[in-house]
Amino acid sequence: MTTALIADDEPQLLDELHQLLTEAWPDLAIVARAKSGTEARRLLDELRPDIAFLDIRMPGIDGLSLASLAPAGTRLVFVTAHPEHALDAFEHGAVDYLRKPLTPARLAATVQRLQQQGPAAAEKLRFLQAWTGNTMKLLEVDQLAALRSELRHTRALSQGGEQLLLRTSLGELMHQLDPQLFWQIHRGSVVNARAIERIERRDDGELWVHLRGLAQPLPVSRAHRGRFRSM
Incomplete structure (x- = not known):
């Protein structure tokens, strides 16, 4: 089962992301929710989820700094209201960069992209x-x-x-x-x-x-x- 962590310092937006992900990807196991970058870092180190959905601006550690500290096997998706950080996000190896407010159609496209990187896509390249x-x-x-x-x-x-x-x-x-x-x-x-x-x-x-x-x-x-x- 694919596991995920979601992080946002606004509880309402965290709930919204959780709900939209549940609808778009019913088999995804959301194993942790973090309300700060510091909490997210601890949970990433402890749980090592397959995917992390990160806000950019969070107290403690911002999303971009957190990306540099994330486990190598964790795929990163940024969810933010700040479009000016897109370049930095992709330089940090992001799979996608989602703008708030999220729409089901846009999130569905991201989910499809992540699912295509499943076990078959993850076989080692030659x-x-x-x-x-x-x-x-x-x-x-x-x-x-x-x-x-x-x-x-x-x-x-x-x-x-x-x-x-x-x-x-x-x-x-x-x-x-x-x-x-x-x-x-x-x-x-x-x-x-x-x-x-x-x-x-x-x-x-x-x-x-x-x-x-x-x-x-x-x-x-x-x-x-x-x-x-x-x-």
Whole structure:
């Protein structure tokens, strides 16, 4: 059964989202409701739901900051009255960005998209493909160096210097990749652990990842430094 957490600091809107989700997806198990970002973070760590529906502006921790701290396996959907945060949301790997007030039709489209990412869609990818002009190019997932978010698209960078622009968000791709091998190091960057040549700690304390096939290293955000703490 697919599980979900919903978070909004306005009780009436939280109830409305719960009701609309129940109608649009009867089999979805809403395992937690949070009224603040701080509460949502605790519940995300404790329950690790499949999906989190997050408001942007919440007391304690805002939705975007919370997205950087969410478990890697949790898909994110933002539900907000603030359209100006859409770019940041997709850079955080959001599957969708819903505007308040919600409509049943718009939520139904999101539910359909999430359901298509079920067990069959979640099988580990072996190849990425994209059209360049009249030519379809294939890139073996094992040969990836990194994936970079570009709004609703993702740029795949190979260890051999090839690039593909994929019409899929980074958040969607992450659920089809092996989390033991593909590590998120920034809200818009995922790297292949097997492509890492070295980790550089600079004088200012910042961490940078050097990858095979990439001339420029990629920064590690503060939210993701814990992965490298024991290295």
